[in-house]
Amino acid sequence: MQIATSSEFKRNAHDALADVGLQKALARSGTSFIARRAAAVAALPEFEALREEARAIKDHTLAHLDFYLEAYAARVTAAGGTVHWCTDAAEARAVVLAICQEAGARTVTKGKSMISEELGINEHLERHGIVPVETDLGEYILQVRHETPSHIIAPAFHLNREDWEASFRAAHTDLPADRVFHERRDILTEARSRLREKFLAADVGITGANFLVAETGSSVIVTNEGNGDLTQTLPKVHIALASIEKVVPTLEDCMSLLRVLARSATGQDFSVYTTFSTGARRPGDLDGPEAYHVVIVDNGRSGMLGSEFQPMLRCIRCAACMNHCPVYGAVGGHAYGWVYPGPMGSVLTPALIGVDQAGLLPGASTFCGKCESVCPVKIPLPNLMRHWREREFERHLTPVGQRSNLALWAFVAKRPALYRALTRVAAFGLRSLAGRRGRLAHVPLAGGWTAGRDLPAPEGDTFFARYARAQRAGRVA
Amino acid sequence: MSAAGTSKDAMLTAIRRGLRRRPLPEDQAFALRARLAAHPRHVIPARSRLDHAGQVALFAANVEKEFGSVVRVDDLAGVPAAVADYLAAQNLPGQFVIAPHPGLRAIDWSSRPLLRFREGRAEATDAVAIQHGFAGIAETGTLMLPSAPERPTTLNLLAEAAIVVLAADRVVGAYEEAWDLLRAEMGGMPRNVMLVTGPSRSADIEQALELGAHGPRRLHVVLVGG
Ligand code: SF4
Numbered sequence: 001m002q003i004a005t006s007s008e009f010k011r012n013a014h015d016a017l018a019d020v021g022l023q024k025a026l027a028r029s030g031t032s033f034i035a036r037r038a039a040a041v042a043a044l045p046e047f048e049a050l051r052e053e054a055r056a057i058k059d060h061t062l063a064h065l066d067f068y069l070e071a072y073a074a075r076v077t078a079a080g081g082t083v084h085w086c087t088d089a090a091e092a093r094a095v096v097l098a099i100c101q102e103a104g105a106r107t108v109t110k111g112k113s114m115i116s117e118e119l120g121i122n123e124h125l126e127r128h129g130i131v132p133v134e135t136d137l138g139e140y141i142l143q144v145r146h147e148t149p150s151h152i153i154a155p156a157f158h159l160n161r162e163d164w165e166a167s168f169r170a171a172h173t174d175l176p177a178d179r180v181f182h183e184r185r186d187i188l189t190e191a192r193s194r195l196r197e198k199f200l201a202a203d204v205g206i207t208g209a210n211f212l213v214a215e216t217g218s219s220v221i222v223t224n225e226g227n228g229d230l231t232q233t234l235p236k237v238h239i240a241l242a243s244i245e246k247v248v249p250t251l252e253d254c255m256s257l258l259r260v261l262a263r264s265a266t267g268q269d270f271s272v273y274t275t276f277s278t279g280a281r282r283p284g285d286l287d288g289p290e291a292y293h294v295v296i297v298d299n300g301r302s303g304m305l306g307s308e309f310q311p312m313l314r315c316i317r318c319a320a321c322m323n324h325c326p327v328y329g330a331v332g333g334h335a336y337g338w339v340y341p342g343p344m345g346s347v348l349t350p351a352l353i354g355v356d357q358a359g360l361l362p363g364a365s366t367f368c369g370k371c372e373s374v375c376p377v378k379i380p381l382p383n384l385m386r387h388w389r390e391r392e393f394e395r396h397l398t399p400v401g402q403r404s405n406l407a408l409w410a411f412v413a414k415r416p417a418l419y420r421a422l423t424r425v426a427a428f429g430l431r432s433l434a435g436r437r438g439r440l441a442h443v444p445l446a447g448g449w450t451a452g453r454d455l456p457a458p459e460g461d462t463f464f465a466r467y468a469r470a471q472r473a474g475r476v477a
Numbered sequence: 478m479s480a481a482g483t484s485k486d487a488m489l490t491a492i493r494r495g496l497r498r499r500p501l502p503e504d505q506a507f508a509l510r511a512r513l514a515a516h517p518r519h520v521i522p523a524r525s526r527l528d529h530a531g532q533v534a535l536f537a538a539n540v541e542k543e544f545g546s547v548v549r550v551d552d553l554a555g556v557p558a559a560v561a562d563y564l565a566a567q568n569l570p571g572q573f574v575i576a577p578h579p580g581l582r583a584i585d586w587s588s589r590p591l592l593r594f595r596e597g598r599a600e601a602t603d604a605v606a607i608q609h610g611f612a613g614i615a616e617t618g619t620l621m622l623p624s625a626p627e628r629p630t631t632l633n634l635l636a637e638a639a640i641v642v643l644a645a646d647r648v649v650g651a652y653e654e655a656w657d658l659l660r661a662e663m664g665g666m667p668r669n670v671m672l673v674t675g676p677s678r679s680a681d682i683e684q685a686l687e688l689g690a691h692g693p694r695r696l697h698v699v700l701v702g703g
Contacts, residue, residue, distance in 0.1 A: 025683075032684050032685075044522060046520050046522045050520055053519050064501065066496070066501070069488075069489070069492075070489070079668075085485035085488050086484060087484050136681070137679045137690060154680065155681070159683075161682060161683055164682060184682045185687055188687050192690065195691060214513060215513050218666060224679060224680070225679045225690035225692065226690060227692075229633070229671065230635075233630050233631060233634060233669070234631075244492070250513060250517075252518050252519060253519070255652045256519045258652075269539075269543075269616075270617040270672070272543075272673065272675050272678060273671060273672070273674075274671075274672040276669070276670040276671075276672075277668070277669055278668055279668055280668065282667075282668050284626035286629040298491065302488065302491035302494070303491070304495070306495040
């Protein structure tokens, strides 16, 4: 499980602003998603109507979540699949490990999955002698570099081309010295050929799920690379990981959400591969897994139902909010310190790991409102961040004597420093971002981004070297 | 009761606690089951509300917009030449694996004796695969490829070049119309249904689009008939 450093947001943000490579990556990537989304939205007159519908479908489903989960599970079972209900991360890890062990698995291929990051599946498998192989291109390079994703749909958002080349040369030690990586295509070709072997050798394939369809008992994945499909088609066992709020009633409901998902995410009209998996290989089939498992995980989400944070469970993980966020654009995803960055992370993370750990994140906002205005399911993100800040404020007012929890006591003991950090974060957001035209060309250290490659390496560790080490330490702890 | 059963109950209880209610009363559950059975449609973008010829043209244009290619032939007899020409133009070998589907078995390949093929699922060594298309969706140039013994999923994934033979009268406007075809003709949900829009790609390296990630680098649609 990722060790959260969300309580260090201020320091993380400070380091991120001084990280030349990161700033170069953010400057390059910042606007491309925004422009592509805008073009896709402009080309679909019904987009606003679809957003309203997407919101309504999610609200309807959440209001009847128990019913739709049971209906979904019954369909999976009828199609020959197995449903595993898991209340928390530890239970989900144990279930996944048991399935892999029963299959005699030595290697497991993985499709990109944020819930897998949240649950800490890879570390758990490794600890038990099973090798997980990330197959999404961005996730693969991060696994090679022992880093975590910095963005929910473009995990290697923080890397530059030279980082890819250096990591491949370090990890693929049999590469001839004269092998060139002049083009992005060369990097892609190298990854494709390396991962082909892994796809063919894997005993189990683990994917996430963008949606679970109650009508049919299907898990749905959306990818551009095709890695998720190879992951769930070639091994003899497929495990789909999904949190409880992924369920939708019907195929029609799912299509309405898919119409806004890709446009909001990458600005595509539709992703290349949208695949519905329903049970295991059928009689006469020439391919497909022999066993199909769905692991449905709560891990803190049911606690959001009925609270002011329930709308956050509408999230379809498109990443539009972080793509349009000036704070994310300035500090990148790792500064948020846990699995989910950007505005959606600032609301979700305190709910999942506790406001004592992540109480600073809701302050990482300029309250510009851009995130809410692009969210395809109309989550009032700035308002929800405000709710967290109010809660955080109330916590600080609660007399220490009424608390029994030692962790809370420790938190309060640090209160002056945290309070200062909180206000400084807010101030930092406003001071460095508001009123400036662009994002990255204007933050400290600006002026040399295009020449970033030629700048001398900063002294000491970069933020990411330190971050990566912390993650590795977390793994063995 | 097993541990798994306990967790299921605990999760459903936690959800109901959040929603501040007990399991749904029967009349409400009935209404939701009726909604599942009726699967009502929502907003369908106007762009695909065309006559059939317009939908076929929109489908082809969208496949090309998504970096696929399309060739139209009058009937199945035109398929061998179309495939041979495509393979030659792309410098691909004249050898492929093809879906064991009756709609493709009807093709007479004898006019192109140099083409060699086998029926079945794809292997990693196959450079070219030919799939039988179930439906084409004009809205976004998307192919619906459901799995079946005669439509192996690996044909969509493993080869360098994926070729899909699709009857033009199987082109519909919106996704919902393709799902209705599938419901009507297949009864239940197949094990795997892929909606494929163009060849595989990645934007993971510096957020710049590169074609040819893990799936096929090329996607070619042979549209048969009017
Ligand atoms: S909160 Fe909204 S914009 Fe952000 S990832 Fe979720 S659905 Fe997308």
